Amino acid sequence: MTKKEKTGFLKALKEFVYGMAAHDSARFALKTRANMEHLFMLVTMGDLVGVPLLPPYYSLRLLPYVVPQIATWKRRLLREKDLTDALA
Amino acid sequence: MEGIPISLAELLKAHPERRYLMFGGKGGLGKTTFSAAAGYHLAKQGHKVLVFSVDPQASLSDIFEQDLFGKGPVKIMDNLWAQEIDADRRIKAYQDEIRQKIRDMYGFTDLPEEIESYIQAASAEPAMEESAIFDAVVDIMVTGEYDYYIYDLVPLGHALYYLSMATVYDAWIGKITSLREQMREYDQVAAHLKRGDATLDEDAILEELLYIKDRIQTSSRILTDRERTAFFFVLVPEEMIILDTVKAAELFSRFKVPISGYVVNRVLPQELWTEEIPEFLRNRIELQVRHLAKIRETFGNQVLTQVPELERDITGLPMISRVADYLFT
Numbered sequence: 001m002t003k004k005e006k007t008g009f010l011k012a013l014k015e016f017v018y019g020m021a022a023h024d025s026a027r028f029a030l031k032t033r034a035n036m037e038h039l040f041m042l043v044t045m046g047d048l049v050g051v052p053l054l055p056p057y058y059s060l061r062l063l064p065y066v067v068p069q070i071a072t073w074k075r076r077l078l079r080e081k082d083l084t085d086a087l088a
Numbered sequence: 089m090e091g092i093p094i095s096l097a098e099l100l101k102a103h104p105e106r107r108y109l110m111f112g113g114k115g116g117l118g119k120t121t122f123s124a125a126a127g128y129h130l131a132k133q134g135h136k137v138l139v140f141s142v143d144p145q146a147s148l149s150d151i152f153e154q155d156l157f158g159k160g161p162v163k164i165m166d167n168l169w170a171q172e173i174d175a176d177r178r179i180k181a182y183q184d185e186i187r188q189k190i191r192d193m194y195g196f197t198d199l200p201e202e203i204e205s206y207i208q209a210a211s212a213e214p215a216m217e218e219s220a221i222f223d224a225v226v227d228i229m230v231t232g233e234y235d236y237y238i239y240d241l242v243p244l245g246h247a248l249y250y251l252s253m254a255t256v257y258d259a260w261i262g263k264i265t266s267l268r269e270q271m272r273e274y275d276q277v278a279a280h281l282k283r284g285d286a287t288l289d290e291d292a293i294l295e296e297l298l299y300i301k302d303r304i305q306t307s308s309r310i311l312t313d314r315e316r317t318a319f320f321f322v323l324v325p326e327e328m329i330i331l332d333t334v335k336a337a338e339l340f341s342r343f344k345v346p347i348s349g350y351v352v353n354r355v356l357p358q359e360l361w362t363e364e365i366p367e368f369l370r371n372r373i374e375l376q377v378r379h380l381a382k383i384r385e386t387f388g389n390q391v392l393t394q395v396p397e398l399e400r401d402i403t404g405l406p407m408i409s410r411v412a413d414y415l416f417t
């Protein structure tokens with residue numbers, strides 16, 4: 001390999017490795033965030049599955065913002081296996 | 089325990105910064121009467137006063153002889169307003185607000201069944217009424233246009249629940265908000281790594297949580313603030329009531345609610361002694377004298393005032409005025 005090719009190759013390799021690391025970090029962040037989202041939904045909207053934690057007057061206030069997530073969240077909560085396990 | 093005996097009038101005069109007054113105690117002992125009388129007295133002195141209640145039994149309406157229920161602040165006389173919160177109506181109005189918001193945000197004509205049933209289920213919880221009342225009181229407290237706020241608390245259990253809720257909500261909302269903030273951090277990390285920029289949309293949920301947190305904290309800060317709140321326990325000279333009051337006082341101190349003093353109501357007038365009285369009445373008076381001694385012994389200088397049993401029911405401004413005179417001697 002010429003020097004130029006070698007530099008080029010190393011650069012590409014570096015970018016590839018960093019890219020993968022970043023991707024993994026991003027995925028980790030997203031996965032952790034997904035778990036936290038799950039926890040958050042449980043704490044604020046737990047009434048839906050019979051676990052009242054936040055006063056209902058205030059959790060009702062949050063309802064409009066979590067409407068899209070309610071269907072998916074409930075399904076996930078009641079599944080045996082977590083969806084994100086598939087990503088691991 | 090304060091060393092020098094002080095009367096209710098002196099206490100309020102010495103502490104003008106104590107603007108949030110509450111009369112608590114078991115049902116039927118005179119809380120509403122004293123709330124009205126205190127409001128009357130302070131209004132006559134030129135202060136702008138709001139007396140309010142969340143009691144669905146509408147005792148303020150009875151005592152002021154006007155229908156106050158669910159009507160917002162109603163002017164009783166110069167400087168004096170009274171309000172009875174209709175919790176049910178508030179909850180219904182709130183539900184409709186939420187429904188409309190969801191319709192607007194997502195373009196629904198009808199709400200999905202799941203959402204609608206959630207709204208109904210949440211509103212059926214007993215805690216919904218309590219938390220709606222809590223929020224209604226926050227509304228009143230944050231407006232700040234009155235010199236004095238007199239909160240006629242419903243009987244003891246509810247009062248304690250209400251006061252403890254402020255602390256509990258406070259802790260919870262703190263945890264939930266920090267959870268949401270952590271989530272946001274992860275969002276930022278993910279966004280940064282993926283797209284190289286970290287600008288995110290405002291987290292609307294976080295905004296709402298902070299709003300709720302602020303309201304809860306404003307309310308609990310006032311209630312536990314010895315400087316701004318005066319809580320008076322109403323009792324009568326009866327054995328069981330004395331015992332219950334002692335227990336309640338302990339509970340209150342656990343929730344850090346400062347008790348400013350005790351007011352003894354329904355004291356049979358000493359004048360009765362001088363007349364020919366039936367044995368029955370003589371016994372009752374003697375019993376009271378004993379209990380009054382017990383009260384003095386138990387609560388010492390925290391007993392602010394004694395108010396006599398009057399010859400008729402307290403309704404209407406003239407009777408309220410008489411009670412105010414006794415209350416504030």
